[in-house]
Amino acid sequence: xxxxxxxxxxxxxxxxxxxxxxxxxxxxxxSGGIDSALTSTLCAKTGFPTLCVEMxxxxxxxxxxxxxxxxxxxxxxxxxxxxxxxxxxTTFEGFKDVVPQVASSAKLDLSLANTRARLRxxxxxxxxxxxxxxxxxxGNKVEDFGVGFYTKYGDGGVDLSPIADLMxxxxxxxxxxxxxxxxxxxxxxxxxxxxxxxTDEDQIGASYDELEWAMKMQDKxxxxxxxxxxxxxxxxxxxxxxxxxxxxxIPIPVCEIPKDLK
Numbered sequence: 622x623x624x625x626x627x628x629x630x631x632x633x634x635x636x637x638x639x640x641x642x643x644x645x646x647x648x649x650x651x652s653g654g655i656d657s658a659l660t661s662t663l664c665a666k667t668g669f670p671t672l673c674v675e676m677x678x679x680x681x682x683x684x685x686x687x688x689x690x691x692x693x694x695x696x697x698x699x700x701x702x703x704x705x706x707x708x709x710x711t712t713f714e715g716f717k718d719v720v721p722q723v724a725s726s727a728k729l730d731l732s733l734a735n736t737r738a739r740l741r742x743x744x745x746x747x748x749x750x751x752x753x754x755x756x757x758x759x760g761n762k763v764e765d766f767g768v769g770f771y772t773k774y775g776d777g778g779v780d781l782s783p784i785a786d787l788m789x790x791x792x793x794x795x796x797x798x799x800x801x802x803x804x805x806x807x808x809x810x811x812x813x814x815x816x817x818x819x820t821d822e823d824q825i826g827a828s829y830d831e832l833e834w835a836m837k838m839q840d841k842x843x844x845x846x847x848x849x850x851x852x853x854x855x856x857x858x859x860x861x862x863x864x865x866x867x868x869x870x871i872p873i874p875v876c877e878i879p880k881d882l883k
Contacts, residue, residue, distance in 0.1 A: 622791055624798040628663070631783050636667045638781055639755060646670030646701075648745050648754045650776070652813060653687030656759040656784065658801045659792055661691070663783055664757050665699040666799075672748055675706045676741045678713045679816040687805050694802055705748065709740050716740070734814035738775025749780070758782040761792050763829055767836045768859060769866025770825060772814075777869060788836075789829035825862070827855045835859035 639646070647664040651657045651673045664671040673692045677685055695702045716736060723729055745756045758779030764770040765785045771777045784792060789810075796806055810821040810829065822828050827835070835856050838847075848856050 622794055624795055627787075627791075628666075628795060628799060631663050632666050635664060635757075635781075635783055636669065639667065639669055642755065644755050645753045646672065646755075647757045648672045648674060648749045648752070649757045650674050650676060650741055650745050650759065651688050651692055652759075653684040653691065653805065654759075654808070654810060654813075655792055655796055655801065655805055656761055656764075657688075658691045658805045659796045659799065660757050660759045660784055661695060661702075662796075662799045662801060665695055665702050668701055670752070670754070671695075671699070671702050672752065672754060673702060673704045674745060674748060675704070676709050676744055677706075678709045678737045678740070680813060681816075681818065683808075684811070684813050687802070687808060690802050691805055707744050709737075709744065712740060713737060730815065734812075735772045735775055737814050738772035738812075739778075742775050742778040746778075755780040758785065760785050761787050761789050763789050763832050763836060766870055767832055768825065768862035769869040770812075770821065770862070771869070773869050776812075788833050790833060825858065827858045831855040832859055839863070 635647070646669040647667070649657060649661040649664055649671065651661055652675075661671060661673050673695065675685070675688050675692065692702075692704045696704065713733075713736065717733070742756075748754065749756050756779045758776070758781065760771050760776065760779075760782060761784055765777075765782065784795075787795065793806065811819065812821060812824075825832070832855070834852075836859065838856060839859065843856070845853055845856050845860065
């Protein structure tokens with residue numbers, strides 16, 4: 622990948638989109654992860670006002686520290702970058718207090734994890750509305766179009782997706798070129814939605830390098846029978862997630878009423 626030309630292309634795309642949409646800038650949720658760090662850097666390089674929003678909910682201190690380091694670095698490099706911190710922990714706990722109590726289960730844990738992401742989406746759009754900004758998404762190609770590893774109407778609720786055509790390995794390559802802090806480049810990817818130390822790989826069962834490989838193999842028309850051992854296991858993981866998460870990747874189904882019924 623020609624990192625310089627790719628970076629220039631994305632920055633130009635962001636600038637043109639913002640100009641055509643007649644908005645004032647961008648708002649990005651910054652988590653301390655590589656995807657949000659790259660996205661916020663690209664937005665900052667447009668010259669448009671870029672608001673970095675940190676939204677901890679029982680967040681691990683290591684994630685908070687990386688987010689703070691990144692935002693500090695961005696503000697030192699770009700005069701158009703501002704920051705705001707909204708601790709949503711009490712909001713999240715308040716939500717749990719008012720919904721019906723159910724026994725702890727994997728479904729409950731997942732539902733609450735997705736609730737965290739949706740509270741953050743609501744917060745980003747609050748600031749976007751105040752300033753006439755666009756919410757810039759932070760999803761990459763493997764997450765958005767491969768395994769659907771994001772929350773519908775959470776981190777998937779955005780106005781535009783500047784890095785969604787980049788594989789995770791390309792995200793790292795571009796992040797290094799744009800001088801994202803090394804602490805973020807070397808950190809294990811995690812969505813931080815469960816309040817513990819589990820990584821994306823722990824949740825998915827495969828690394829991003831493995832998922833990229835599986836995505837490319839599916840594009841080539843390969844099937845599970847074409848592989849054995851670990852490769853077969855990874856391909857099965859990819860196929861299962863790609864299948865069950867199609868509802869995230871395709872347009873919302875609309876029930877079209879036949880003209881003769883209207």
